[in-house]
Amino acid sequence: MGGNDRILKQLQEIVGPEYATNDEALMYPYSYDLTWNDPHMPDYVVLPKTVEQIQRILRLANKERIPVVPYVTGTNIGGLCIPEEGGILMDLKRMDQILEINTEVGYAVIEPGVSHAKFSAALKKHGYEFGWGVHPASASVLAMAINHGIGHLNGRFGINSQMISSMEVVLPTGEVAKIGSCAYSNSWHSLYPLPMLAGLFIGWLGTTGIVTKLGVWISKIRPYKDVLTIAAESAEDITKYMVAWRDLELCDEVTAVSWWLAQVPIPYPYKEKPADAPEWFSYTVISGWSEEELAYKRKMWKEVVERERAKGVKLIDYEYPPEAKRGRTELPSRIVGSTKNYSKACGGGLAWPGTFTPCKSWPIIYNKWKEIYIRHNLSPAVRFTDFRGSHYGMLRLMTPFDKRDPKAVENARKAMKECVEVGVPLGLLPYKPPVEYWNIMNKYADPGWIMLLTKIKDCLDPNHIMNPGKLGVR
């Protein structure tokens, strides 16, 4: 048994005896995730159902100086929910209600346990959608959004955290606060024009409080969709095309994957690409309200391709397999949400170095990563996605590895850390980063940034109970 029975008894009094445990067998699945991050056991697992229960748990944790780790499904690929210092793992899956879908204003309000599957099904009944990234259907919409998760509409709207419109949060010390328009009325429509206090809880990896309700903007499903594809021999050429295309702001998404990521599953260990195969494959999803709108976007896309070709960018025509096309146009889909592309037959391990990086650095970093990965006998299975905003986006290297073999795990860990090390000075900002990535990032960080981060953390969480260790500063 972990923890002690005195604390367990208090937790059970708060949530009910069946929803708090310190039994090692029952806590074991919470001690590790897909990645190479070292496992740690929690001392307690507790499953609250209400905000009031969360408040009481946090007050208890403060009084007793016990770490608290928020958790919903544990599907993040960064070890974020592994309890570095033990403590209370707060599993929020029982808080699974969609509280409001407001199509008149265009937002929805959800609890942490609402899965992408549940949310997308409910929204679709109203003709609406929300960004669905590469994750299982059970993944939490709220956890994804507050941790800067991406969705399938990132070319149109940016990342999912940019869609947040309001929130309710329980501070580490147990107080409840509403943020955004919901602080003034029962409307959850906007964070603006108020001070951006939501930023105290977005991207902090659960180290500053527990977000208990989230308002997000939702968008109407466009009935016409198509996928346009093109290939290239080099990362430089595919990047030039992607930037030129996204400049027009006509797509829902534009992504490119290296040959190794296009394989199902990713070759593990490294396999040489056939000489006659292009190294990069790109797809872009376009959508519209009519066939005419779609035809216009196709025409504009063709013009971009021709214009880039005229500039000497070598682009190769290729057709997307029909099933893959269906997967992209009928989102959310099992094809996109599945892990089989990445991890089938590899031995259970999956992690990545990446991700938010200026597009101009993609080819430079990719070529360095390729050298590192081939040296480590791993496939350079890289994805580029240009998010709305400046020309920046995902540069991510999906890495399967064999968890049965400690040497293979260590090899993957070393390769990935090496990638982060070369990437950060070129603009790479890892998202949902494991602690070991933070340690690299913080070497390069502006001291003022670290000071501010630390001050805010200390202010909100004076006893350092919230997911300790996960920022690499506290």
Place this chain on the structure above:
Amino acid sequence: MGAEHPLVRKDYEKLAELYNYISMCTHCSNCKYLYEYGAKENFAAIGCPQGDKFKLDSYFGSRAKSSLARGLLKDKLQFTDSVMHAVFTCTTCGACQQMCETDFKPAIMRTIEALRAEAWRFGKVPEAIKRWSNHIKVERNPYMEKHSDRLNWLPNSVKESLPKKATYVYFVGCTASYRQKQIALATVNIFKALGVDFTVAQDEWCCGSPLFRTGQWELAKEFAEHNATLLDRYGAEGFITSCAGCYKALKKDYQEGLPEGYKDKLGINFEAKVLHSTQVIAEMIRKGEVEFKGKFEKVVTYHDPCHLGRHCEVYEDPREVLKAIPGLKFVEMPRNRKFSFCCGAGGGVRAAFPEYSLETAAKRVAEAEETGAEILTSTCPFCYRNLSDAITLAGSKMKMMDVTEILSEVLKK
């Protein structure tokens, strides 16, 4: 082979054999949710009855099972009462397997059974399962009944008319023999009315399904070997059964091995045609060989038994039979076919955890009620039993009927 892996405990022989499969579980949580996209609607629902009830990740889907197996094999966990509870509250419904997309998928059910096989070594098996397991060795049924009473459901007049040789042996199964006898009777009456060349075995033993599902493979083998001899004895080419659990046992457990690279589960030499009664009837309907005498003017919804549906992918035959019945209005529950929700009885759960089992059944009954149906039907006497108990307990106005019962009301004799 996994058993040779240097980092796993060798004494968990049955689990160690599966280590290479267990390791393929990425811990991704795909198994926790049933979902599918569609042009009009996206389907999304909880599929795991165990996770739905106990909520902790140690109970949810195949991820929980691989995690427990890993913990044991890597000596991080001991086989405690908590492990026993997490292992034996699984109904083996296969909803997690339906959603898994890793290479763990083909070995998920086998892993659950292997965890249970290991549990026997430590005596970490629920008392109720131990009780019926002791009984089944002697009386060949898990219902604490006498083997000599097995055919008591069969009227003498029918018994005497059964041929010594026939194309098919009707494999009745324990639940229809001792509890839901009306299903056995309805099945026999239908076969007679339709002219199916069948007989009923004088010495049928339990198909072994409860033994397979609770990890007692060696004992199950004894049952399979006995039942396999029945075909020769009656000169039959195959079995017809009206039970989903028997169907899976006869069709898959007796005849199919495990995923490539692993030795056969039983190692018995048994190859035979195995049909569910609704498959036989559906085929005759398709050929125009079934005549009806009246109408069944009721709204009916169908519960897919996990063992017939997800495990053996028989989804359409029972529906074809129901839809062919004059007057019957058929409605689907939201969770149907591969996304069906378990009745809560399987995997030894009904005997070992009756309250939780009925709670699960009640969720299914509530789902059936929401369709507006008056009749809840299925093709498994064991599902029948649990669902009808839940209907009674809830005071529901629904009525439970087996597909054969409905059919026998309107079939031209």
